[in-house]
Amino acid sequence: MESATQDVQIRDQLATELLSIVGADAVVTDNEALRPFECDGLTAYRELPLMVVLPASIAEVRKVLKTCSRLGIPVVTRGAGTGLSGGALPNPDGVLLSLTRMKRILSVDADAKTARVEPGVTNLAISEAVKHLGLYYAPDPSSQIACSIGGNVAENSGGVHCLKYGLTVHNILELKVVTVDGELLTVGSEALDSPGFDLLALMTGSEGMLGVVVEVLVKLLSIPPVAQVVMAAFDSVERAGEAVAAVIGGGILPAGLEMMDSYAISAVEDFVKAGYPVDAAAILLCELDGHAAEVEEQIARVETIFNSQGATGTWVAKDRATRDRFWSGRKAAFPAVGRISPDYYCIDGTIPRRQLGKVLVEISKLSNEFGLRVANVFHAGDGNLHPLILYDANNAGELELTEELGNRILELCVEVGGTVTGEHGVGVEKLRPMCLQFEDAVLEQFHQVKAALDPNSLLNPGKAVPTLARCAEFGAMHVHRGQLPHSDLERF
């Protein structure tokens, strides 16, 4: 009883202090008002935080963190809440630090090809703001109209163009980070490198465990004058996999190289009529960009390679409308699968490309063994698989079965030399498979890295790295009848 009273006292004190920092309209304590913050894109996990605080400036973030540090209150940072691994799942005893009010583009330097932005700016807003200069920000996660740049940094987000243009870590120059005790830290610089350890790399993808990103200097690229897409159909997924290897081995670095299997193709075709060959066992979509002369040459070569690898048909998108139509199918793959199954569960493993054939055969065997259908869509260029397990949560035990199948698929990814998460992050969802991938000593070293920056483990505690004592429960991206939060967004 005494401790409950103490809790109430601390909560009241915290609310009072936070109110004095950010003002009454920027602290949320009412249970109903807290509800929208209870989960991120991974809806299977829900939790209400003690309170939500929405600072509007770096100075306010620093004060909030100083206060929380002093009172020993956990802090979970949240951007747009589109993450898919529960990285922004609130802590029931902690503050949820929402950075959505910090959404200004502070400056654009056309000569330096950089933009300085606050963390709440959406990914796409950056490209839109610099389009008139012939520039864009390259990483393009599918949720780019809604996801924030701060969240992109926290997750080291990718997108369909990473093979050629890299992940977030390759496209940022400098971060301003508030440490757990409210210090303002600058990592990286306007130059191409910095003295000392590469803290910029360490911070990127650290899932809010090491600091709070409050400002980002992003690198901008010149918009390629031309982009073209060629689609190819194959009568087996193995053959399509070999064709991917032949393109890359042939010295071509496509802007995007995507694969879908027959199950995904038919789901998509029923949904968006992208013009995909529904009798194919697999299709590849290959986008090349650059100078007109270069793209024309490479498109012809890719088409030749596809044909020599036994493609049953190839189609070059001759105009913008056709190109958009080809991509519309790939981008709609998840909602399309959501239409044909009450629920689906998304896996995010990466494998060495040469293992693609083997892994697909194994997934198919597992699918039969578990009696659950699996549709496959991949970022084939970089080996990032998104198998979608179709199930019905209303059938008793089917969710658990699905989770077990998902775990087996991730085990398979690790077995063939891959990783349990290519781009969605570990969050709370993949704590258990993390134990599969890393030795205890490595996990322990991760904890020590965390302790070096956050000794009392107040920043996003319990996420990203499992404790050695007990690997956390295996979770799931539970999508009931296609109802994701932000279900209007393109995904993956």
Next chain:
Amino acid sequence: MADNDLKGEFLEIVRSAFERSEKLRIEGSGTKSFYGNPVVATPLDVSRHSGIVSYEPSELVITARAGTRLSEINARLAESRQMLGFEPPWFGGQATLGGTIACGLSGPRRPYAGSARDFVLGVSCISGKGEYLAFGGQVIKNVAGYDVSRLMVGALGALGVICEVSLKVLPQPEVETTRVLEFDKETARAQMVRICKLPLPLSGMSFWGGLLRIRLSGTENGVRAAEQTIGGETDETGVEYWHQLREHELNFFNRNQSLWRLSVPATAPVLGLGDDCLLDWGGALRWIYTDHAPQTVFQTAKKMGGHATMFRPDNGWPNGRFSALDEPSKGIHMRLKSAFDPKGILNPGILYAYV
């Protein structure tokens, strides 16, 4: 160089050093021994731990032991018409992969293709506690765990003895050519900033001795079209120039004088440290000889938005080699060092006295 797996041996050495608090100086072939603050400690020779562990051209990934010579890696990659995208400097034929990654230096292609750390996918190393730790992996997209692999790049061995590295590699361009144009320094710098904004297949931009050289890499048609846009003339000695620039074999570098490296925004004006300067990286990397005091050089670089390194001191250099860190960064460096190397036995003082 024969394939040789010595990590077991190294583990014993580091464990025993840890127990006895004995300091170790990690050595490769010594081609870059001029770089970083001097370390007085027992040598640990990692150059014999060598061999390409795996290489699959269609994966664009190579994994090799730290002592593997860059010459061996390049030859192997060239068989499949591939290359290291960051064009690392060798500074000697025996340069090793481990030394290259520990120093984290990148060549003329860096602004356009990426840096050493950009291409690192995985690093296995031995911590200062004597534990063998495998970070990252061999796949291009991987966000599991903190990115310790990239943290090791440029850390000069202060966080771990690098044993094995996996790198993303790139296809060799079909065609590579160099254009050369005459300018004064300030105009050249402005031209580099202007050209960098155009969607061209750039792979190098350097200014020295009144000549701006621009390297283009890509397909035949793409490169020819870019040549038209840029103008100037073809530099028939282009291949040699970029090689000599990367290796510091140009006459500019042939001097008995301390060489400064300034990494600054390409848009920063040519600074007041004298005129003895070579520009690489489209103006973002500046090699300088100057008689100004070290503090002046460090401060000037900072004002320009970057940092300075005393890259190759002429002789007994009493000062620190690297730009000082601010207080919050300094604290994090000390705590990270201690997380990986609690007794401070690995290359102590090589970056800063406190690391």
